[in-house]
Amino acid sequence: MQSPEASTAATPTQIHLALAALADEIVGTLARLFAYVGTLVLFAILALAAFDQLPSLRDDEPAEKPGWxxxxxxxxxxxxxxxxxxxxxxxxxxxxxxxxxxxxxxxxxxxxxxxxxxxxxxxxxxxxxxxxxxxxxxxxxxxxxxxxxxxxxxxxxxxxxxxxxxxxxxxxxxxxxxxxxxxxxxxxxxxxxxxxxxxxxxxxxxxxxxxxxxxxxxxxxxxxxxxxxxxxxxxxxxxxxxxxxxxxxxxxxxxxxxxxxx
Structure with a gap:
């Protein structure tokens, strides 16, 4: 008959599985974090590119057209x-x-x-x-x-x-x-x-x-x-x-x- 301490003690296999699950969770979280940051960077690049295409406005006046x-x-x-x-x-x-x-x-x-x-x-x-x-x-x-x-x-x-x-x-x-x-x-x-x-x-x-x-x-x-x-x-x-x-x-x-x- 096993003692209570023996029944609650974790085996090396269980510890290994727990560490592996924790590592997978950390890796998944980091991957999602990198994906989120990458998405923000992509939106920022697109916003800057679109802003560069807009005519420059000064004091809410329309941009001057080329003249004579x-x-x-x-x-x-x-x-x-x-x-x-x-x-x-x-x-x-x-x-x-x-x-x-x-x-x-x-x-x-x-x-x-x-x-x-x-x-x-x-x-x-x-x-x-x-x-x-x-x-x-x-x-x-x-x-x-x-x-x-x-x-x-x-x-x-x-x-x-x-x-x-x-x-x-x-x-x-x-x-x-x-x-x-x-x-x-x-x-x-x-x-x-x-x-x-x-x-x-x-x-x-x-x-x-x-x-x-x-x-x-x-x-x-x-x-x-x-x-x-x-x-x-x-x-x-x-x-x-x-x-x-x-x-x-x-x-x-x-x-x-x-x-x-x-």
Whole structure:
């Protein structure tokens, strides 16, 4: 007959089995712990990757879209025929937009490099905003604020058809105010605009703008046949520059009501 102590004493086999079970439990717990930590690390990596794909936000403002930049490698597409060999050549700058727009800008300066005239040919791309008033950019180019209101200053006749003229609203000396101009074409999508401070009188400045537009020529149309067609038709209507102040360049009074497309 066995003593109580002998009946409760664990055999070596039982001890071995208990240790093995404990080891298995520890290994299983560690495996589950590593799996849990690994899952957390994986979620953290995915979250960081997704965060890097989000546009950077500053002060809850939308990220800035790429805008206009100078295209140094592009070749001029337009030119002005010279009236005489002594005429100064304008500066020529080409701007391009990632959405397809192109601006060819010619500028003339006077004393102390003060701008006296500008001519811009804007070939519209996907960036063109139909809701934005065209005269807003015109006011800025004239050295005025974007919010500066412009009033109509009549029409002039050019080889591109009637061109609308603008000047600052309520100008104290309207006769001496620089004149802006704007002509839009739907096909091709083109906008010709600029300003002129040349001439001492209002008729002289109108004549100067008309002369500038009639001298505008196309050097290359690239892959735009409609642009070449527009200038080819315009050349058929080209007229020589009339003496400053000639009424042949004017359509209507100084504040004539504009009609049709600009």
């Amino acid at each position: 930049s100078v295209a140094d490698r592009s070749q001029p597409a337009f030119a002005l025929s010279r009236l005489d060999s002594s005429e100064k050549t304008a500066s020529y700058v080409i701007l391009r937009h990632p959405e397809g727009g192109r601006r060819d800008v010619m500028r003339w300066t006077g004393e102390a490099d003060k701008p006296v005239a500008e001519l811009e040919i804007y070939r519209e791309g996907g960036e063109f905003d139909v809701a934005r008033p065209a005269t807003a950019d015109l006011a800025v180019h004239m050295g005025l604020g974007e919010a500066t209101p412009l009033e109509q200053a009549g029409l002039i006749d050019t080889k591109f058809g009637p061109v609308a003229l603008f000047r600052p609203t309520g100008a104290a000396e309207a006769a001496r105010a620089c004149l802006g101009y704007l002509k839009r074409s739907e096909e091709p999508a083109l906008q010709i605009s600029g300003f002129s401070c040349q001439g001492d009188t209002l008729p002289a400045r109108r004549a100067a703008i008309a002369c500038t537009l009639n001298r505008l020529t196309l050097l290359t149309s690239g892959n735009e046949p409609k642009l070449a067609e527009l200038f080819a038709h315009a050349e058929l209507k080209r007229r020589s520059c009339a003496p400053q102040g000639s009424s042949d360049w004017l359509l209507g009074a100084a504040n004539a009501q504009l009609r049709g497309a600009l």
